[in-house]
Amino acid sequence: MFAIRFAAQLSPQAEHKAQSINTTTTVFLTDNVPGVFAARQKRSIRIRDSFINVGVEALNECRLKDLTVADLCQRSGNSVGAFYTRFQDKEAFFRALRVNTIESLEYEVIARFNRESLAGQSAREVLEQLVDLMVDIFTSRFRGVLRESLVLILEPNDPWAPMRESALKIVSVLQESLSQAYPDRPVTQINTRCRFCFQLIVGALQNDLVNDYHVFTTKDQSLRNGLKDAICAYMGE
């Protein structure tokens, strides 16, 4: 249903970097996630991580609701008992997937989109790098987790707060970089447009995440290029 699609569609300059989000299977769980019990043995950590990695991959093939606990255990070669000694319930497990995803992506974001590396670049360059980053994220191995996260807001009052933080950070870097690139324009206007740009990009990519039938898609370069054109035009390039 939801084919996994990495590589191939990455823009040349982003390819080597995006590898990290797709090949690394290191599980980050620095925070203690609510509902995820501390593992005190090496074996437990290994099993927990195998649950998480299998979960990440599985969500590229099916919806969360169709991924049963029994299924997950079979796929990862563990028992139901093992699952429940590690996770309070299925929801807590998904929370772990989200945290893992955030941490992995955060790493990528910081590496590829920061004030230092963008300093001195033209507006067009900055915008293109933003689009590349976002498209790479939304076509990474975390695509399925992202889809389920955006679609299935578990906690109404905390709809994935860390993701929002990450988004705010990106926007703020964008705003600063474009302020430098457009020294003559009013900062307020730049800031507003940056926010909207970001929202347009996220909207288009989320749309692509859920629907398969659009003309512009991440299956080829069309959405990536279209977004670059559109937001450059919007920014007055």
Add this chain to the structure above:
Amino acid sequence: MFAIRFAAQLSPQAEHKAQSINTTTTVFLTDNVPGVFAARQKRSIRIRDSFINVGVEALNECRLKDLTVADLCQRSGNSVGAFYTRFQDKEAFFRALRVNTIESLEYEVIARFNRESLAGQSAREVLEQLVDLMVDIFTSRFRGVLRESLVLILEPNDPWAPMRESALKIVSVLQESLSQAYPDRPVTQINTRCRFCFQLIVGALQNDLVNDYHVFTTKDQSLRNGLKDAICAYMGE
């Protein structure tokens, strides 16, 4: 969780027209929907329609998965038996909601966005009317049905084909109207940009449908205005 929000946020010029999608509760089921059994008594039709109307409203308050058949029966004052003499299963019921939604919106689209009424209008006017139409649709009483439809693609090989047709129709009207407004530009370029415009609008609105925390939102005029600015800029206005 998902508050119902109509009126108030409609742009003045669209207000009177958008009323129709929000106040009319006429149920259109001209096609025979698979899994929806023909009703041969007036009473059956009335009950079927009450199921549908209650379903439409309920999805503005909760997710489809949280709307149980028993719940639906209670809300509409009917019995479980009545439900199942009308609908083969819950999925068929949702299919009926979709068809009803499509038909209602189709009506609105044809009335507000057609070649005749757009002929002779400036590009900006056309684009603004497009945004108004789309925002009105996504903030109508069918908001919940739209959300569930987009999120929960039931049939992988038929992801809501009628909606796609409707979208294609809108795009084609847009293309024709803008070709007239920009007689000097290459048609191919106009067509491509029209498609992308539409996709951007849908993306932003779908995003707004699922997430509540964006800066630009349909809760006020910000998303509507932002979209107008953005796509006008993209089109070179």
Add this chain to the structure above:
DNA sequence: GGCAAACAAGAATACAGATTCTTTTTTATT
């Protein structure tokens, strides 16, 4: 190497919610 705590296995349970079934009522037609 022995011991207690931590853990894994997987069969058994619990449960929610869709669906069916039987009985009773209503409709529409003559």
Add this chain to the structure above:
DNA sequence: AATAAAAAAGAATCTGTATTCTTGTTTGCC
């Protein structure tokens, strides 16, 4: 008004899946 077909009620079932529980095993520490 009689009658048969259609439909409504709602209690009873059935099912899929999350979760728990019991038993046996492994780990890490001394």
